[in-house]
Amino acid sequence: MSISMALLSPSTHLPSLSPSSYPKPLLTLKPYLSLRPKSPLFTTKASAENGAGAPGSAATAVEAEPKVREPAEPVAVKSGSSGEANGSAGPAAEVEVVSLFEDARWVNGTWDLKQFEKSGKTDWDAVIDAEARRRKWLQDNPESSSNDNPILFDTSIVPWWAWVKRYHLPEAELLNGRAAMVGFFSAYLVDSLTGVGLVDQMGNFFCKTLLFVAVAGVLLIRKNEDVENLRKLLDETTFYDKQWQATWQDETPGNPK
Amino acid sequence: MASATQAAIFGSLFAAPLHTKPRSVTIRIRASKSSNPPIVGRKLRAAVIGAGPAGSSAAEALAAGGVECFLFERSPSGAKPCGGAIPLCMLDEFDIPARLIDRHPNEFIAMLRREVLDSFLRDRAQSRGASLISGLVTSLEIPTSSHAPYVVHYTKDNARHALAVDVVIGADGANSRVAKSIKAGSYACAIAFQERIKLTDDKMEYYEDLAEMYVGNDVSPDFYAWVFPKCDHVAVGTGTVCSKQDIKVFQRAIRARANAKISGGKVIKVEAHPIPEHPRPTRVRGRVALIGDAAGYVTKCSGEGIYFAAKSGRMCGEAIIKASEGGERMIDEDDLKREYLKEWDAKYITTFRFLDLLQKVFYGSDAAREALVELCGDEYVQRMTFESYLYKKLADGNRWEDAKMVFNTVGSLMRCNILGKKMEGLKL
Numbered sequence: 001m002s003i004s005m006a007l008l009s010p011s012t013h014l015p016s017l018s019p020s021s022y023p024k025p026l027l028t029l030k031p032y033l034s035l036r037p038k039s040p041l042f043t044t045k046a047s048a049e050n051g052a053g054a055p056g057s058a059a060t061a062v063e064a065e066p067k068v069r070e071p072a073e074p075v076a077v078k079s080g081s082s083g084e085a086n087g088s089a090g091p092a093a094e095v096e097v098v099s100l101f102e103d104a105r106w107v108n109g110t111w112d113l114k115q116f117e118k119s120g121k122t123d124w125d126a127v128i129d130a131e132a133r134r135r136k137w138l139q140d141n142p143e144s145s146s147n148d149n150p151i152l153f154d155t156s157i158v159p160w161w162a163w164v165k166r167y168h169l170p171e172a173e174l175l176n177g178r179a180a181m182v183g184f185f186s187a188y189l190v191d192s193l194t195g196v197g198l199v200d201q202m203g204n205f206f207c208k209t210l211l212f213v214a215v216a217g218v219l220l221i222r223k224n225e226d227v228e229n230l231r232k233l234l235d236e237t238t239f240y241d242k243q244w245q246a247t248w249q250d251e252t253p254g255n256p257k
Numbered sequence: 258m259a260s261a262t263q264a265a266i267f268g269s270l271f272a273a274p275l276h277t278k279p280r281s282v283t284i285r286i287r288a289s290k291s292s293n294p295p296i297v298g299r300k301l302r303a304a305v306i307g308a309g310p311a312g313s314s315a316a317e318a319l320a321a322g323g324v325e326c327f328l329f330e331r332s333p334s335g336a337k338p339c340g341g342a343i344p345l346c347m348l349d350e351f352d353i354p355a356r357l358i359d360r361h362p363n364e365f366i367a368m369l370r371r372e373v374l375d376s377f378l379r380d381r382a383q384s385r386g387a388s389l390i391s392g393l394v395t396s397l398e399i400p401t402s403s404h405a406p407y408v409v410h411y412t413k414d415n416a417r418h419a420l421a422v423d424v425v426i427g428a429d430g431a432n433s434r435v436a437k438s439i440k441a442g443s444y445a446c447a448i449a450f451q452e453r454i455k456l457t458d459d460k461m462e463y464y465e466d467l468a469e470m471y472v473g474n475d476v477s478p479d480f481y482a483w484v485f486p487k488c489d490h491v492a493v494g495t496g497t498v499c500s501k502q503d504i505k506v507f508q509r510a511i512r513a514r515a516n517a518k519i520s521g522g523k524v525i526k527v528e529a530h531p532i533p534e535h536p537r538p539t540r541v542r543g544r545v546a547l548i549g550d551a552a553g554y555v556t557k558c559s560g561e562g563i564y565f566a567a568k569s570g571r572m573c574g575e576a577i578i579k580a581s582e583g584g585e586r587m588i589d590e591d592d593l594k595r596e597y598l599k600e601w602d603a604k605y606i607t608t609f610r611f612l613d614l615l616q617k618v619f620y621g622s623d624a625a626r627e628a629l630v631e632l633c634g635d636e637y638v639q640r641m642t643f644e645s646y647l648y649k650k651l652a653d654g655n656r657w658e659d660a661k662m663v664f665n666t667v668g669s670l671m672r673c674n675i676l677g678k679k680m681e682g683l684k685l
Contacts, residue, residue: 132679139623139680142475144516147467154631155672156665167675240557240613244606246442246538247598 101137105130110153124162131155179218186214293586294404296423300325300584303577304409304422305387306394306435309337309371311549311566312428313378314351318574320386324584327420328382329411331393336372337430338451338528339563340485340492342468343367343374345647347564351571353377359488360466366647368468370487378567392418397425397438399543404587407544423587425545426573428566431531433551442538444553446531447480449560450504451494452512453487454522463518464491472626475510479620480560482511484519493519496560498534532560541593548573556609557616564649565605573597608649618670624677628669638662 105115111130116123131153187198190207201207221227301324305312308330319326347353348367357377360368383389392413400407406421427435431446456464464486476482482495493515495507512519536553540546548554549566556565576596580588619629632638637658644653 128676128679132676133683135623135627135676136680136683139474142473142510142514144514154634155627155669155676156631158672160668163672163675236617237614240535240610243444243535243538244602244609247536247540248594 100143101134101141103130103134106134109149109151110157124158125166127158128162128166131158175218175222179215182214182218183211186210293581293588293592295586296584301424301577301581301587302406302422303327303424303426304329304407304420305426305428305570306397306409307427307429307433307549307551308333308379308382308389309375309428309430309549309566310378310563311551311570312426313375313382314567314570315426315428315548315574316382316387316570317378317385318571319577320382322574322578322583324424324577324581326382326387327409327422328379328387328389329394329409330379330389330391333376333379333389333391334372336370337375338449338530339371340449340483340494340560341368341371341374341487341563342485342561343369343563344561344649346649347567351378351567360468360486366468368485368487374563390420394429394434397435397545399438403589423544424577426570426577427545427547427551428549428570430550431533433547435545436537436547436551439539439542439545441540441542441547444537445498445534447496447498447534447560448501448504448529449494449496449532450508450529451483451492451527452508452524453490453492453526453528454519455490455525456519456522460518460522461486461489461491469515471511471514472620472629473514474623475507476514477507479616481620482507482514484511484515490525491519491522496532504529532562541590541598543590544588544593546573546593546597554605554609556612558612558620559646569601572601576600622677624673624680625670627676628666628673631669631673632666635662635665 105112111127113122113127116126116130118126187201190201190210191197196204196207220230303319303324304327305316305319306329308316308328312328312330316326316328341359343353344366348355348358353367353374354377357373358367358369379389390411390413392411394409394411395417396410398408398410406423407425409420409422409425411418411420425435427433427439429435433441436442464484468486469484471482471484477495477497478500479498480496483493485492485494493508493511495504495511497504497507500507533550533553533555534557537547537551540552548569550562552569554565554569555562573593576593577588578584580586580592580596619625633642637655641654641662644650
């Protein structure tokens, strides 16, 4: 209850999930379009050049938005462009042609998953790679954006198991390995020092605490920098609160009126 | 008559011992209504320095409550560089008429010009009985004994004047002179820089019902850039805390990003202003209280300050009315802290804290910003966000959807961070 309260106080950046639409790119278009009339733009794309060739339906859906977007609603994180879909767009006369993101597989503001097929199934790793390259490109070459060519791709299109297989599992293997090594040697050490065997150690409060610390340590401290980072994180989270409470710290005995 | 005097004696009998009670305890039990001495022959005098939304609201509350109020403003016709967006609840709570608003889609944010809003609020305060003084306050003299008045030194029409008052409210903005006088401490500021650009009619049409916000390292490393429509032009700007010296670079970047939509426009004004990032270390000292930007009441993440300025002004004014019982009694620092600061903190600290958390999480890196954009695609999120923002109240949610929202936030952040890490290893 309190969690949702905290989540729902005035803010503009509440998280959510785009309509779950994992392996079907076509479906993603619909939910987005239906959101249009009510939702402020959150992704806008386009290249200046593509203004003329903007996909008609997307444009009308976009213009239909009657609402002023709330100032904190992000419009374009990275402006992307629908490169191929419109063919090579006619260059706008007055604007300098900035090189846009172009890729044969980037169609209409999203990745065409059919082009990522490998032995009959979508090669999600390749999709992830392609998306990373696109974002990197945009980071280095920010583009002018418009609502006419919206970006429709987002990371939730790639199914969860593809992420898990590629990124979680190797890391999990690493961490489990570390935990096992630390655990084994700690158990051996405690046994040699105190004579308490493994089974008896599990029943002892101090040993259980050590176990907890070891697991937490393995999880939280994965690189050397993490120790410093965690401390800074803790400071940061309490800093703002300290600033608010500062005015109340002034209470000293006998303060004058 | 006799009983009245008896009551008065009784009252003062009670008052005296309580007055001398040691102040080392923070909890104080008062048996009488108030231990403050009544003022004889006049009402409580208050000076409000600064007549923006905060000052005007405070002056209005004070004047309406019976306190003699002086409202100081150094440039009544000035236009504060500002986004100019106010939430719906402000329209209701402060009775802002629709004719002041430039863009008013009937549900969401209202955008108006600051000079229009400020002069409306100021005039209303005046009509309630506040005395408007157009002059520049140069210094505030702190009294050496309790109950002695504060003296406000100001220049008006090239002549120096002084005014003695009992209570001072500092509403003079981010570079508050009042705050300096009471040694309230300083705060970190962001700088907001914007250019007002007049567009051709067809380009203005695009912004008929649209305000835009841009995020990315190119336009701001820790804030956002915006294109906000005004009556007949757009304000294109950006802000930052940590890289103030690069603000011009960021401004060029936002111009580039919005190029297609604003090209061919003429820059009619360039303005910049500091935005406080957090409250000052001391917001009340003696019989001086700070409100609005002077106190640092600007939310993180959205940088919203107008509503909180006006609200804090009103709450402070009402606190003084209550503590002084309609201007009849003198007040002290504890009254201000109890009636104003405590109420304010209790009401809004969660809001401010939450927005600070969001800023830290979502504005920190490009990967996080990507996650933010992804998350804002969901309609439930948008609805909750808007309703909470507009009415400054927890919107009615559905627990299941909330849980989904949290889950998806974490998911999006994780995925985008993974992509971010991958991006770092790439060289295109």
